[in-house]
C-alpha cells in the first residue's frame with residue numbers, strides 16, 4: 001500500500017482492542033490476520049458502560065448504529081447516598097462530539113458479536129483457537145510461528161492480548177500487573193422502569209454500589225469492596241453471596257439486590273492495573289489496549305482507551321510509509337491521554353478505599369477527566 005507503513009498486519013487477541021484495530025486497518029486497505037486463543041470471538045455476558053469517546057471510536061469503524069440499537073443510550077450520571085437519596089446529577093459531557101449520546105450501556109456479549117461480524121465482513125483472516133509461539137523480527141518484517149505450526153509474515157505485529165499479554169513478554173517489556181485493592185461483583189438483572197442512567201451509591205458499608213442500564217430490558221448492577229478470597233473469582237451461582245455483601249444499600253439498588261435469585265450467576269473480579277511506560281513498541285511489534293495500560297473501571301474508561309488506541313494506530317499507520325515515525329506519532333497522541341485517565345482512575349480508587357483522605361473529591365476528578373476527554377483522541 002503506497003503512503004502506508006503497513007500492508008500486512010498480524011493482530012494477537014480478539015477482544016475489543018484486537019477486533020477494533022483489525023477492523024480499522026482492513027477498512028484502510030491492510031491485509032490483516034487476527035489470532036485468538038479462544039474458540040470464538042465472544043465475551044462474558046455482563047454489562048459495560050461505554051462513554052462518548054468509545055462511541056466515537058465505534059462510529060469511526062462503522063458499528064455505532066448497531067451498538068446503540070442493542071444498548072441503552074443516556075446523557076447523565078446520578079450519585080446517591082447509600083439509602084438511595086439523590087446527592088447530585090452530572091450531565092455527561094459530549095466526549096464523542098455533539099452527534100452522539102454522552103454514554104451508553106451495553107451487554108459485553110452483544111458488543112463482541114457486533115465486532116466479530118464486522119471483522120468477518122471486512123475480510124479479516126480470523127484464526128480461532130490459535131496463538132503465537134514465537135516472533136522473529138528480522139528488521140524489514142516479522143515472521144510469526146503460530147500454535148498450529150503455520151507461519152505468518154507481517155510488516156507489523158500488534159499485541160492486543162490483554163492485561164497478561166504474552167506479546168509484551170515476548171518483546172521484553174517489563175510491566176507489573178498489580179491488584180488495586182478492590183474487588184467487584186457484577187450481575188445482569190431486569191432493568192427497573194425508573195432506571196434511566198448510570199447511578200452510583202456512596203457512603204454505604206462497602207466502597208460503592210451502582211448500576212447501568214444496558215438494554216430496554218436489562219441492567220447490570222455492581223458492588224465494589226475489598227479483595228476477597230480468590231475462590232470467588234469468575235462466574236459462579238453466587239447470587240446469595242452478592243445479596244449478603246450488598247446489605248445496607250436502599251433505593252433501586254436495594255430492590256435489585258432483594259430480587260436476585262440465590263443462584264443468580266454473578267461475576268467477581270479483583271481489580272488490577274498495569275501501565276507500560278513509553279514506548280509500547282519494540283522494532284516491528286507494538287502492544288496496545290489492556291496489554292499496554294489496564295485501567296481500573298472507576299471512570300468506565302478502560303475499553304474506551306482500548307477502542308481509541310485501535311482507531312488512532314490505524315490512522316497513524318496509514319498516513320505515512322515511515323513505520324518508526326508512525327509509531328512515534330501514535331505514542332505522542334496516546335500516552336499523555338491514557339496516563340491521565342489511568343492516574344485519575346487510580347486516584348479515585350484510592351479515595352474510594354480511603355474516603356477520609358484529606359482533599360478527596362471524586363466528583364471533581366471525574367468531571368475534570370470526562371471534560372478533558374472531550375478533546376478528540
Ligand SMILES: Cc1cc2nc3c(=O)[nH]c(=O)nc-3n(C[C@H](O)[C@H](O)[C@H](O)COP(=O)(O)OP(=O)(O)OC[C@H]3O[C@@H](n4cnc5c(N)ncnc54)[C@H](O)[C@@H]3O)c2cc1C
Nearest residue numbers: 013015016017037049131161162289290297301302303304
Ligand atoms: C471489572 C471491570 C469492569 C470494567 N468496566 C468497564 C466499563 O464499564 N467501561 C469500559 O470502557 N471499560 C471497562 N473495563 C475495562 C475493559 O473491560 C478493558 O479495558 C477491555 O475489555 C480490554 O480489552 P482488550 O481487548 O485490550 O483485552 P481483553 O478483553 O483482555 O482481550 C484480550 C484477548 O486476547 C486473547 N488472548 C490473550 N492472550 C492471547 C494469546 N497469547 N494468543 C491469542 N489470543 C490471546 C484473549 O482470549 C482475549 O480475547 C472494565 C474492566 C474490568 C476489569
